[in-house]
Amino acid sequence: MVKQSNASTAMPKNKWPLILLVLFSLSTVMVVFLRATSDYCNTSTGSSTEQLGSEDNQGKAPIHSTIQVGNSAPSPLEFMKSKLVLMVSHELSLSGGPLLLMELAFLLRGVGSDVVWITYQKPSESDEVMYSLENKMLDRGVQVFPAYGEKAIDTALKADLVILNTAVSGKWLDAALKEKVPDVLPKVLWWIHEMRGHYFKVEYVKHLPFVAGAMIDSHVTAELWKNRTRERLGIKMPETYVVHLGNSKELMEVAEDSVSKRVLREHVRESLGVRNDDILFALINSVSRGKGQDLFLRSFYESLKLIQEKKLQVPALHAVVVGSDFSAHTTLEIELRKYVADKKIQDRVHFINKTLTVAPYLAAIDVLVQNSQGRGECFGRITIEAMAFRLPVLGTAAGGTMEIVVNGTTGLLHPEGKKGVMPLANNIVKLATHVERRLTMGKRGYDRVKEMFMEHHMAHRIALVLKEVLRKSKRHS
Numbered sequence: 350m351v352k353q354s355n356a357s358t359a360m361p362k363n364k365w366p367l368i369l370l371v372l373f374s375l376s377t378v379m380v381v382f383l384r385a386t387s388d389y390c391n392t393s394t395g396s397s398t399e400q401l402g403s404e405d406n407q408g409k410a411p412i413h414s415t416i417q418v419g420n421s422a423p424s425p426l427e428f429m430k431s432k433l434v435l436m437v438s439h440e441l442s443l444s445g446g447p448l449l450l451m452e453l454a455f456l457l458r459g460v461g462s463d464v465v466w467i468t469y470q471k472p473s474e475s476d477e478v479m480y481s482l483e484n485k486m487l488d489r490g491v492q493v494f495p496a497y498g499e500k501a502i503d504t505a506l507k508a509d510l511v512i513l514n515t516a517v518s519g520k521w522l523d524a525a526l527k528e529k530v531p532d533v534l535p536k537v538l539w540w541i542h543e544m545r546g547h548y549f550k551v552e553y554v555k556h557l558p559f560v561a562g563a564m565i566d567s568h569v570t571a572e573l574w575k576n577r578t579r580e581r582l583g584i585k586m587p588e589t590y591v592v593h594l595g596n597s598k599e600l601m602e603v604a605e606d607s608v609s610k611r612v613l614r615e616h617v618r619e620s621l622g623v624r625n626d627d628i629l630f631a632l633i634n635s636v637s638r639g640k641g642q643d644l645f646l647r648s649f650y651e652s653l654k655l656i657q658e659k660k661l662q663v664p665a666l667h668a669v670v671v672g673s674d675f676s677a678h679t680t681l682e683i684e685l686r687k688y689v690a691d692k693k694i695q696d697r698v699h700f701i702n703k704t705l706t707v708a709p710y711l712a713a714i715d716v717l718v719q720n721s722q723g724r725g726e727c728f729g730r731i732t733i734e735a736m737a738f739r740l741p742v743l744g745t746a747a748g749g750t751m752e753i754v755v756n757g758t759t760g761l762l763h764p765e766g767k768k769g770v771m772p773l774a775n776n777i778v779k780l781a782t783h784v785e786r787r788l789t790m791g792k793r794g795y796d797r798v799k800e801m802f803m804e805h806h807m808a809h810r811i812a813l814v815l816k817e818v819l820r821k822s823k824r825h826s
Contacts, residue, residue: 423460425805425812430461432819435508437496439517441468441479445730446542450514451486452597456808458490465504469496469521497525505533510818513539513560519553534559536822538814539587541565541574544727549577554584561818561825563589564811566728567749573724590814593752594730595807596737596798603708604737610712617713621699623667628781629714630743631669633707633731634721636681641720641745642670643685644770648720650692651774656781663781668694671701671710707731711738715787716780719744719754720773722765726750733802736794741787743776745769753802759794 434457438447447468454464466486471479483493494500505511505526511533513519519539522530537560557563557578565571568591578584596604603609618625630649634640649668656663673682689698701710711717717735719726725748726732732742732753742760744750754760761779763772780787 424456425809426456426460426462426815428812429457429815431463432457432509433463433465433504433507435465435467435504435511436514437467437469437511437518437521438514439468439470439521441466441471441482443478443482446515447482449542449594450512450540451482451491453512453811454486454491455489456804456811463492464490465492465494465508467494467496467501467504467521469518469525471496496521501525502529505529508536510815510822511537513537514542516541516543516548516553519556522556530556531559535561535825536818537561538818539563541570542727544570544573544724549581551582551584554578554582558585558587560587561821562814563587564592564814565589566594567591567752569724569748569752570727588817590817592807592810592814593802594728594733595802595804596730596733598804600708600734601737601803604711604734604739610738613709613712617709621667621669621713623699624665627665627667628663628716629667629669630716630718630777631671631710631714632718632720633671633710633735635672635703636670636674636679636685638681639722640672641722641765643681643688644722644767645670645718645720645773646685646688646698648770648773648777649698650688650694651771652777652781653694653697655774655778661778661782666697666777666781668698669701669710669714670699671704671707673700673702675700675702707734711735711740714740716740716777717742718773719750720769721745721748721750724748725765729753733798736791736798736802739788739791739795741780741790741794743773743780753797755793755797759790759797 434454436450436454438450441447451466454466457464466483468479486493494504502525506529513521516539522533526533534556537556539557539560539562541563542565563571563574563586565574571589571591575586575589578586603613615625618627618629623629632640632642632645634642636642646668649666653666655661656666670685673685675682686700689695711734717732717740719729719732719742721729722745725745728749729744732744732750735742736753736759742750742754744754744760744762745765746756746762747765751762754762756762761776763769763776780790
């Protein structure tokens with residue numbers, strides 16, 4: 350259940366099916382529960398159709414991008430029918446990596462693949478989230494096996510393809526397969542999302558040079574892995590493919606349904622106690638230093654001061670922070686609320702607890718703020734989801750955000766860190782005072798999503814990678 354402002358409204362019975370449609374969007378689940386310690390990336394301006402590098406005379410691993418095409422029928426993954434795919438994740442939780450792998454599992458099941466899932470780090474006590482997600486997979490025909498033992502080894506040896514999810518999953522290879530590791534490596538596709546320094550450890554990635562390929566979500570992430578594995582670990586990346594993500598069909602159905610969006614917008618705004626013409630700026634991520642909620646609120650406060658000093662006539666501005674944890678009482682959570690109280694802007698700032706349903710908030714707000722710090726987001730799927738809802742994006746000029754947002758066209762970028770506080774404040778004022786600019790940027794963002802970031806785009810890009818990995822595996826055998 351979502352915890353939010355005390356204000357609430359009764360929903361007409363005929364509107365509940367629209368709300369229920371939102372509740373089952375896997376794509377929206379992925380966003381809010383990204384780890385508070387999400388990995389950071391360097392900046393880049395590449396697109397999903399660019400090749401980052403090519404093999405040189407020293408034999409360095411090339412970094413290729415997959416090709417973007419339009420929607421097609423049948424599915425570009427049809428060739429995976431009857432193929433046995435083993436998926437290995439270090440955890441099964443409501444965080445980005447596991448949920449993204451689950452989404453791929455469902456896409457493969459949809460074309461008739463036999464999919465087996467292994468989670469090799471399980472909590473000692475019962476976990477309701479893991480139980481729920483495992484049952485979701487079982488309902489969709491994904492088999493869930495223990496991480497260790499003969500069943501795991503036999504499946505790995507028989508599989509046509511093994512997908513390791515996240516760098517940490519590399520530890521499973523030796524722990525589970527032991528002397529059989531060399532037999533499995535030629536058919537391993539390693540899907541890497543992490544970028545923080547402590548993931549660059551030999552114990553995690555010592556087998557990385559010998560797998561069939563690596564798949565990474567953004568060009569900047571791929572470049573960082575290429576450079577750091579060589580410089581810090583002295584190892585060579587395998588063939589590496591950049592695959593930008595795409596929005597799920599469920600998310601797009603809600604985003605393109607004007608009736609659903611209007612119902613959700615009215616309901617959320619009434620529950621928050623804001624008017625229809627108020628302007629809502631939202632940051633949707635688990636609360637952490639890396640996601641920049643503290644700097645966002647500072648920028649928001651500065652924007653209110655600018656509006657007052659310049660005597661600008663604009664509707665009331667509100668900041669919405671989706672992804673809090675009211676029960677955690679972390680230092681940052683306490684600090685955020687203290688800042689709001691000290692600045693006396695409690696009536697302008699709304700904290701929303703962690704929720705499975707971000708689509709209602711995307712429907713209710715006017716601008717998404719992507720304020721990830723450090724190297725930014727490795728990709729940032731909430732960004733393309735917001736663009737699907739025709740929202741302009743105010744993002745840090747860092748990481749994968751620069752591969753999604755076109756500065757000045759689909760949104761505005763600002764520096765990360767404290768030096769970005771005033772630029773973000775000024776950008777908030779710009780969009781608050783120019784409604785036509787907001788609408789135009791939102792429309793252009795939606796067009797960019799339709800062109801590059803749909804589920805069928807992602808499926809096709811992944812299909813090209815899987816074909817190549819299967820070809821290599823067959824050649825090796």
